[in-house]
Amino acid sequence: MTEKIRPLIWQGRALKLLDQRALPEKESYITCHTLEEVQKCIREMAVRGAPAIGVASAFALVLAAQKYIHDLNAKDGLKNGFSPSGLQNYLTLSGDALRATRPTAVNLSWAVERMLKKCRDLGAVSPETMLTAFEREAIHIFEEDLAANKKIGSFGAKLFAPNSNVLTHCNAGALATAGYGTALGVLRSAFRAGTIKHVYACETRPFLQGSRLTAWELQKEGIPFSIIVDSAAGYFMYKQEIRSVIVGADRVAANGDIANKIGTYALAVLAQANKLPFYVAAPFSSIDLSISSGEEIAVEERAPEEITTYKGTPLSPPGAQAKNPAFDITPANLITVLITEHGILPFPREKQLRRFVQQRGRKLG
Numbered sequence: 001m002t003e004k005i006r007p008l009i010w011q012g013r014a015l016k017l018l019d020q021r022a023l024p025e026k027e028s029y030i031t032c033h034t035l036e037e038v039q040k041c042i043r044e045m046a047v048r049g050a051p052a053i054g055v056a057s058a059f060a061l062v063l064a065a066q067k068y069i070h071d072l073n074a075k076d077g078l079k080n081g082f083s084p085s086g087l088q089n090y091l092t093l094s095g096d097a098l099r100a101t102r103p104t105a106v107n108l109s110w111a112v113e114r115m116l117k118k119c120r121d122l123g124a125v126s127p128e129t130m131l132t133a134f135e136r137e138a139i140h141i142f143e144e145d146l147a148a149n150k151k152i153g154s155f156g157a158k159l160f161a162p163n164s165n166v167l168t169h170c171n172a173g174a175l176a177t178a179g180y181g182t183a184l185g186v187l188r189s190a191f192r193a194g195t196i197k198h199v200y201a202c203e204t205r206p207f208l209q210g211s212r213l214t215a216w217e218l219q220k221e222g223i224p225f226s227i228i229v230d231s232a233a234g235y236f237m238y239k240q241e242i243r244s245v246i247v248g249a250d251r252v253a254a255n256g257d258i259a260n261k262i263g264t265y266a267l268a269v270l271a272q273a274n275k276l277p278f279y280v281a282a283p284f285s286s287i288d289l290s291i292s293s294g295e296e297i298a299v300e301e302r303a304p305e306e307i308t309t310y311k312g313t314p315l316s317p318p319g320a321q322a323k324n325p326a327f328d329i330t331p332a333n334l335i336t337v338l339i340t341e342h343g344i345l346p347f348p349r350e351k352q353l354r355r356f357v358q359q360r361g362r363k364l365g
């Protein structure tokens with residue numbers, strides 16, 4: 001069962017991360033004791049997926065705060081007192097280092113910002129009080145994400161008619177979040193409600209989040225699925241074997257454009273050409289009203305070796321060039337609905353999206 005997939009385990013003084021590079025062959029955890037170790041895991045994609053890297057960053061800042069106070073204590077037994085503003089400055093720099101790891105998903109920045117605000121709001125308190133409250137905030141971020149996913153799942157499950165065949169891309173599952181998943185969480189809930197017949201999972205070159213991770217989750221859940229190569233999606237849509245598409249998002253701009261795994265835009269165009277609905281599932285922590293459109297989203301460019309090699313084996317002639325954008329932008333006009341933990345927004349365009357966010361009592365950006 002999904003609830004058994006635990007991508008992040010907080011242990012009070014360490015963060016354990018399920019190493020997603022080793023899946024599906026091996027289920028092994030990396031234990032991080034420092035912010036730098038978490039940072040490395042995010043950069044190298046041992047932990048990945050927009051909400052998961054946000055949650056990991058929140059815990060990384062707790063590790064940084066623990067280290068700061070531990071070092072002060074070791075230096076002079078805190079004889080010279082503890083300055084909350086010194087800690088705030090240290091955490092601001094630590095937050096900047098985390099933000100630099102993967103720029104596209106807004107959840108990472110959002111989590112860092114929320115943790116820094118907590119630290120500022122706590123003001124002049126003892127180091128013990130600071131650490132306890134700070135850790136509690138990271139745990140809240142984790143728990144809220146899990147709860148949001150389950151709500152996204154139950155709202156989204158209503159979109160599917162019985163016997164649905166659905167395509168998904170990349171991995172927006174338990175592994176990409178605190179647990180359960182967004183797009184894959186919806187499929188999970190819909191399957192439990194009895195409406196999903198078959199899931200098509202794009203393999204998602206070059207990191208293979210679909211064929212390695214989504215397939216692993218679907219298999220654990222007992223959902224019937226087929227992996228297809230990314231370029232086969234149009235073929236199955238044209239034949240109407242696939243009847244809808246659902247994906248997650250790394251960032252939703254104010255006008256409803258989204259950033260998601262490279263290949264998402266092509267799927268949205270294909271869905272429109274074949275008159276199929278294109279669903280996006282994302283929590284409010286992925287919505288960034290501070291940017292007006294997808295054009296302003298920084299798209300991460302990853303190493304060409306991810307394309308030209310696989311686990312050290314060359315796939316291309318020596319010296320071959322490759323371009324490896326990790327994400328693309330899907331314009332709002334190709335999106336049928338946005339599924340969030342606060343409900344479903346049909347045709348998420350600027351006016352509707354701003355009103356939707358405001359009405360649900362959250363001010364973002």
Ligand code: MRU
Nearest residue numbers: 048049050172176182248249261
């Ligand atoms: O590069 P990745 O694997 O971190 O990309 C992940 C995606 O694109 C997901 O679809 C997105 O983060 C949403 S996860 C709930």
